[in-house]
Amino acid sequence: MSDRRPRVVGFCCERHASDSATLAARSGKEWDASVRTVTVPCSGRVDGLMLLRAFEDGADAVFVVGCLEKNCYYDTGSIEGRKRVENVKSMLADLGIEKERIEMFNAASTNPWAFPQAANKMAEVARRLGPLESGGESK
Amino acid sequence: MIVAKRKPIADIAAMVEPYKKVAVIGCRSCVAICLAGGEKEVKTTVSALKVRNRRDGRQQKFEALVVERQCEKEWVKEVEETVKSADLVLSMACSLGAQTIADMYPERIVFPGLDTGFFGVPEEQGVWTEKCVGCGNCIIHLTGGICPVARCAKSMMNGPCGGSSNGHCEVNLDIDCAWYAIHERLRLQKRLDLIEKVMPPKDWSTAHHGGRRTYVKEEARLTQHQKKGRERAK
Numbered sequence: 001m002s003d004r005r006p007r008v009v010g011f012c013c014e015r016h017a018s019d020s021a022t023l024a025a026r027s028g029k030e031w032d033a034s035v036r037t038v039t040v041p042c043s044g045r046v047d048g049l050m051l052l053r054a055f056e057d058g059a060d061a062v063f064v065v066g067c068l069e070k071n072c073y074y075d076t077g078s079i080e081g082r083k084r085v086e087n088v089k090s091m092l093a094d095l096g097i098e099k100e101r102i103e104m105f106n107a108a109s110t111n112p113w114a115f116p117q118a119a120n121k122m123a124e125v126a127r128r129l130g131p132l133e134s135g136g137e138s139k
Numbered sequence: 140m141i142v143a144k145r146k147p148i149a150d151i152a153a154m155v156e157p158y159k160k161v162a163v164i165g166c167r168s169c170v171a172i173c174l175a176g177g178e179k180e181v182k183t184t185v186s187a188l189k190v191r192n193r194r195d196g197r198q199q200k201f202e203a204l205v206v207e208r209q210c211e212k213e214w215v216k217e218v219e220e221t222v223k224s225a226d227l228v229l230s231m232a233c234s235l236g237a238q239t240i241a242d243m244y245p246e247r248i249v250f251p252g253l254d255t256g257f258f259g260v261p262e263e264q265g266v267w268t269e270k271c272v273g274c275g276n277c278i279i280h281l282t283g284g285i286c287p288v289a290r291c292a293k294s295m296m297n298g299p300c301g302g303s304s305n306g307h308c309e310v311n312l313d314i315d316c317a318w319y320a321i322h323e324r325l326r327l328q329k330r331l332d333l334i335e336k337v338m339p340p341k342d343w344s345t346a347h348h349g350g351r352r353t354y355v356k357e358e359a360r361l362t363q364h365q366k367k368g369r370e371r372a373k
Contacts, residue, residue, distance in 0.1 A: 049179060052186035056193065094149040095191045132194050 019109030043081030209236025275345030283324030
């Protein structure tokens with residue numbers, strides 16, 4: 001196994017996703033220390049370029065957390081976010097890179113488990129698949 | 140506008156793999172409107188290729204640029220330095236842009252990043268449809284503004300055919316029958332008499348079938364004297 005800690009980047013909308021993370025922290029819930037979050041105004045603000053740049057700059061796994069699809073603060077932002085994640089998933093798959101390295105999640109602000117679950121799941125994926133530069137096999 | 144779509148990213152990755160320095164050049168015209176080769180698409184393609192290189196430990200240098208109109212030499216001149224210093228130019232414009240660069244710099248290798256599709260229009264967000272095949276002899280004044288050459292699967296000049304069913308085409312029921320649409324449009328315009336006139340077989344000599352076409356507007360051309368003057372001014 002690689003000694004280096006996996007690098008996981010999570011893009012969180014500043015509405016339900018960030019509220020879920022804040023509620024989780026206040027409730028004493030923890031998530032994997034390898035996860036770094038980037039707050040965006042809405043998950044629909046995330047585009048393919050932002051997601052790929054995260055991989056380009058060293059992430060082993062990337063995820064986006066937005067509002068619940070029928071309860072999005074900006075109505076359809078989290079639907080847009082999901083479409084972009086799916087697009088990058090398919091590009092990664094075409095390039096022979098594991099598509100599990102990117103995922104979309106939805107969170108309700110009142111749910112303190114949603115964000116930690118998403119973060120821990122992606123940290124586990126990054127550990128299982130290993131660093132991206134290893135070609136998917138842990139060196 | 141010219142409608143194109145990006146080649147599968149795996150195909151692009153395989154094409155550019157042997158080259159150390161790659162200039163990826165997009166276009167801000169048609170292909171930007173159809174979300175295939177504008178600034179964001181160029182940057183996204185380069186980023187995807189860099190992610191692949193990170194995975195494979197491959198060293199490759201990319202430069203991402205976008206010109207206003209890649210099919211015009213004046214705009215391509217602006218990126219001349221980059222084109223000349225790159226091992227490969229990956230054009231993210233339509234084939235016209237790619238060929239303009241290839242013709243201007245015949246010693247450089249130019250690959251297409253897009254598959255050029257058709258002359259079309261944005262129908263709704265994310266949807267483009269073909270409406271013209273560039274046959275060189277437009278007849279839509281006789282067909283209610285609807286082109287049967289582009290929109291009828293059989294390019295029929297008199298229709299509809301027996302395969303028209305409830306306004307749809309027998310080739311694919313998701314496609315509207317062009318001649319049904321023409322009939323409805325002419326009825327709306329109270330010009331239904333036009334549909335009863337038999338149109339002669341189409342003269343395809345104005346289309347691509349006679350080989351490459353060139354249009355010349357004499358009054359816009361430069362005389363030898365003018366060309367020499369421009370050369371001197373450079």
